[in-house]
Every structure is written in structure tokens, then in C-alpha cells.
Amino acid sequence: MALKTKDEYIESLRGMNPTVYMFGERITNVVDNPRLRAGIEATGSTYEAAGLEEYRSLLVTNSPLINDQVNRFTLPPSSIGDLVARVKINRLLGGRVGTCFQRCTGLDCLCALSIVTYDIDQKYGTEYNRRFLEFLKHVQKNDLACNAGVTDVKGDRSLSPHEQPDRDMYLRVAERRPGGIVVRGAKAHQTGSLSSHEIIVLPTRAMRKGDEDYAVAFAIPTDTPGLIHVVGRSTLDMRELQGCDTGNTRYSKYCPTVIFNDVFVPWERVFMCGEVEFAGDLVMKFSAFHRQSHGGCKSGKIDCMVGAALTMMDYNGTSKVSHLRQKVIDMVHRAETLYGCSIAASYEGKRQPSGTYFIDPVLANASKIHEGKEMAEAGRLLVDIAGGFVSDLPSDRDLANPEIGPLLYKYLQGAAGVPVENRVKMLRLVEKLALESADTVSDIHGGGSPEAHRVSILRESDLEGKKGLAKRLAEIESWR
Numbered sequence: 001m002a003l004k005t006k007d008e009y010i011e012s013l014r015g016m017n018p019t020v021y022m023f024g025e026r027i028t029n030v031v032d033n034p035r036l037r038a039g040i041e042a043t044g045s046t047y048e049a050a051g052l053e054e055y056r057s058l059l060v061t062n063s064p065l066i067n068d069q070v071n072r073f074t075l076p077p078s079s080i081g082d083l084v085a086r087v088k089i090n091r092l093l094g095g096r097v098g099t100c101f102q103r104c105t106g107l108d109c110l111c112a113l114s115i116v117t118y119d120i121d122q123k124y125g126t127e128y129n130r131r132f133l134e135f136l137k138h139v140q141k142n143d144l145a146c147n148a149g150v151t152d153v154k155g156d157r158s159l160s161p162h163e164q165p166d167r168d169m170y171l172r173v174a175e176r177r178p179g180g181i182v183v184r185g186a187k188a189h190q191t192g193s194l195s196s197h198e199i200i201v202l203p204t205r206a207m208r209k210g211d212e213d214y215a216v217a218f219a220i221p222t223d224t225p226g227l228i229h230v231v232g233r234s235t236l237d238m239r240e241l242q243g244c245d246t247g248n249t250r251y252s253k254y255c256p257t258v259i260f261n262d263v264f265v266p267w268e269r270v271f272m273c274g275e276v277e278f279a280g281d282l283v284m285k286f287s288a289f290h291r292q293s294h295g296g297c298k299s300g301k302i303d304c305m306v307g308a309a310l311t312m313m314d315y316n317g318t319s320k321v322s323h324l325r326q327k328v329i330d331m332v333h334r335a336e337t338l339y340g341c342s343i344a345a346s347y348e349g350k351r352q353p354s355g356t357y358f359i360d361p362v363l364a365n366a367s368k369i370h371e372g373k374e375m376a377e378a379g380r381l382l383v384d385i386a387g388g389f390v391s392d393l394p395s396d397r398d399l400a401n402p403e404i405g406p407l408l409y410k411y412l413q414g415a416a417g418v419p420v421e422n423r424v425k426m427l428r429l430v431e432k433l434a435l436e437s438a439d440t441v442s443d444i445h446g447g448g449s450p451e452a453h454r455v456s457i458l459r460e461s462d463l464e465g466k467k468g469l470a471k472r473l474a475e476i477e478s479w480r
């Protein structure tokens with residue numbers, strides 16, 4: 001059977017040896033580092049849930065490619081049902097971890113590659129799709145987690161890749177050898193790169209003549225020599241390292257900058273190399289899949305935020321206050337609109353020539369635009385409901401201090417009978433759900449900046465069809 005348990009997943013990461021830096025120091029034990037472990041635990045939930053009886057039928061399915069049971073996080077969709085399941089599992093897991101579980105980005109790369117490698121082969125007679133399917137078998141048989149190496153550091157945003165004064169601002173092929181290519185560059189915001197076994201690299205934008213060295217896609221293990229993961233700061237990271245004031249939330253997200261310092265990639269792992277006209281389609285397909293994914297996980301996160309809001313109302317003695325109940329409704333309808341858009345994108349999906357199903361990109365982008373604004377509103381409502389202690393609650397260490405602890409326990413009481421510890425834990429969770437930078441910024445920029453969603457909507461919508469509707473009603477027959 002091709003399924004790993006959560007423990008087997010964590011042990012498999014222990015067997016890897018990536019080059020990692022964090023806060024100026026080399027990290028040699030990734031799995032036991034509290035900051036990174038919180039991210040690994042979040043990804044681990046995708047393995048754990050697949051083993052639970054109640055979720056198994058949703059998360060586990062048969063893969064015709066290896067004729068075995070696989071975790072859906074390794075399965076490009078080959079039906080509308082598969083597209084719908086993507087959103088449902090993301091909502092389930094978003095609610096279980098309350099942050100990003102860091103496994104959808106890799107799946108979204110697999111989905112895009114399963115379509116575009118086939119299309120490139122049709123045009124050029126290349127063998128990218130065969131190589132990709134061999135890689136996919138490896139991922140499915142070993143139940144691997146992959147991360148998405150898409151966002152280049154980009155240097156001067158007004159210049160195309162080959163126009164940059166420093167040629168390495170977009171990841172590029174620096175050398176071609178008989179056995180493979182050597183790549184150089186850096187990918188930013190690499191969600192869960194150290195929770196993953198493989199990094200899948202795609203171009204970050206459409207490309208044109210002159211950009212051939214930059215139109216490259218491939219997959220390599222995350223501990224390949226020359227890969228350097230530099231873990232960035234985020235609002236709550238020191239608390240994880242100190243093991244204090246986290247309110248017991250086990251899960252977290254981190255997004256390193258990953259430097260490719262002349263990394264060798266064997267040809268067997270190269271899925272695009274120089275076909276500039278397909279770079280745009282590859283990133284568009286990835287982004288659309290990823291924006292659909294967000295509709296699932298972020299609605300799951302709002303589920304968790306609603307639960308936190310209601311619990312805080314119980315703890316504060318405000319559960320019957322009508323304006324707060326209205327605000328809970330405002331949170332719920334935001335989650336359902338987000339989810340509804342993503343589910344609709346799935347039901348409107350279409351079969352592609354490779355056999356993979358692609359979602360409706362307009363609906364997926366509409367979902368992401370909604371997320372960019374409405375997650376912030378859901379967070380604002382949650383903070384409104386929970387109260388000001390979200391921002392400045394005394395530390396667990398003060399609560400444990402024998403001199404002031406008893407006074408704090410007295411003054412941090414809420415509704416009668418509610419243990420102070422529970423109120424403190426829930427306030428910490430609210431702080432994390434509403435303010436953790438690594439996850440809340442992704443509501444805006446994850447899967448591309450808001451303008452990218454808008455441009456996608458304009459490009460993918462049937463604008464001429466809509467003009468035709470208006471002209472028909474106005475009885476205008478000419479093209480003008």
C-alpha cells in the first residue's frame with residue numbers, strides 16, 4: 001500500500017539532510033526544531049486524516065497510474081468528482097489545523113504539469129509527459145509531500161527575465177550537460193519546503209523569445225546539494241522556539257527563501273526546457289488550481305475562526321449579545337461564499353487533452369479575489385468579538401509567576417465557571433488565527449497578487465459573448 005502514516009512521514013523527513021539556515025544559524029535537525037516542527041505537524045495532518053476512519057473515504061482513493069490506494073494530495077484530477085474532493089479535503093484540513101497545511105501547492109504543480117507536459121509533447125514530440133508520469137508514480141508510491149517552487153525573486157519588476165542586470169533574478173538554466181541541467185536562481189516564500197520531500201519548480205510568469213533559459217520546469221528532492229533553505233521571520237516564530245505563549249496550538253506555517261546555488265537536475269526530472277510559449281500556460285494553470293485550493297482551506301480556517309468567536313462569547317458572557325451574533329453570521333456567509341465559488345469552479349471543470357480535469361479559472365479567480373478582502377474582514381470581526389486581550393495578554397510566564405500569577409488569575413476571569421486557562425488558550429488561538437503573518441499575508445499574495453487574479457478574470461472570461469448578449473437585446477447586428 002502506497003500510504004504513509006503520520007509517524008512514517010515524519011521519520012521519512014528525518015532521513016533527509018537539507019541545508020537550512022534560520023536566524024543566522026545552520027539548522028541540522030529540522031524535524032525537532034520547534035518552529036519547523038509546527039509546520040511539519042500541519043503537513044502531518046494530511047497523513048493523519050487519511051488514516052482516520054471518518055475521513056478515509058474522502059482523502060484516500062485509487063490511482064489508476066499505480067493501481068493502488070493513494071492520498072488525494074498526490075492525485076491530479078481525472079473527473080469532476082476529483083475536482084470537488086480537492087476543495088472538500090482542503091476545507092476539512094483548514095479547519096483541523098487553523099493554518100496552512102502546506103501540501104496543496106505541490107499537488108497544484110502536479111495538476112498543472114499533468115496537463116501542460118502533454119501539450120508540449122504534442123507540439124514538439126518531446127518526452128516531458130512520460131518523465132512527469134514516472135515522477136508522479138514515484139510521488140504516489142511513496143506518498144510524498146511536494147512544495148511549489150514558483151515565485152522567483154524577480155529583481156526589477158519592470159524588466160523581463162533576460163533583461164535583468166543580474167541574470168539570476170529568475171531561476172535559469174546556467175549549464176546544459178549530457179546527463180542534465182545546472183540551474184541557478186532563488187525562489188521566494190517557499191511554503192513548507194522543509195515539510196516536503198520534493199520541490200517542484202515552475203516558471204513564475206509568461207515568457208517570450210530571449211527567455212528560453214528561464215522557461216524551465218523540474219522536480220528534485222529538497223535536500224539536493226546546492227539547495228539552501230533560509231527560513232524567514234514571522235510574527236509568532238519566537239514563541240514557538242521558546243515553547244511559550246502559543247496557547248497550545250501545535251500547527252504553524254513557514255515559508256523559506258530557497259536558493260538554487262548551481263543545482264544539478266537530471267534530464268529524467270526535467271519537464272520543460274526552453275519552450276517559452278508554454279511558460280504562461282503552465283503558471284496560469286498552476287495559479288488557477290491553487291486559487292481553487294485556497295477556497296477550500298481558507299473557508300475551513302474561517303470555520304475555525306467562527307468556533308473561536310463563539311467560544312470567546314461563551315467565555316466572556318456575551319453569547320446572547322445580538323450584534324455579536326450578527327457578526328458571527330457575517331463570518332459564516334464569507335466562508336460559504338468562498339467555498340461556494342471554489343466548489344462551483346470544480347463543477348464547471350473540463351477535461352483537457354491529457355485526460356486531467358481543469359477547473360473553471362474565472363470562478364477560481366473570483367474565489368481568490370473574495371478571499372483577499374474577506375479573510376481580513378473575518379479576522380477583523382473575530383478580533384471585535386474576542387476583545388482587546390487578543391493584542392496584549394500577559395505571558396504564560398507571568399501567569400506562572402508566584403508573585404503576580406494569582407493576581408492575574410483573579411483579573412483574567414470571564415464568565416462564571418470558565419477556567420482562566422481556557423480563556424487564555426482561546427485568546428492565543430484568536431491572535432494566531434487573525435494575526436499570524438505567514439498565513440494572513442497569504443490571503444492577499446498567496447497564489448499571486450490580487451491584480452494577477454483580476455487580470456486572469458479578464459483574460460479567461462468570455463467578454464465577446466457578454467457583448468453579444470447586450471447587442472442581441474439592443475438589436476444591434478453589426479460588429480460595432
Ligand SMILES: Cc1cc2nc3c(=O)[nH]c(=O)nc-3n(C[C@H](O)[C@H](O)[C@H](O)COP(=O)(O)OP(=O)(O)OC[C@H]3O[C@@H](n4cnc5c(N)ncnc54)[C@H](O)[C@@H]3O)c2cc1C
Nearest residue numbers: 148149150151157189190191438441442445447448449451
Ligand atoms: C505566505 C505566502 C506564501 C506563499 N507561498 C508560496 C509558495 O509556496 N510557492 C511559491 O512559489 N510562491 C509562494 N508565495 C508567493 C506569492 O505567489 C507571491 O508573493 C505573489 O505572487 C506576489 O509576488 P511578490 O511577493 O514577489 O510581490 P510583487 O510581484 O513584487 O508584487 C507587489 C505588488 O506589485 C505589483 N506588481 C509587481 N510587478 C508588477 C508589474 N510588472 N506590473 C504591474 N504590477 C506589478 C503586484 O501586482 C503587487 O500588487 C507565497 C506568498 C506568501 C505571502
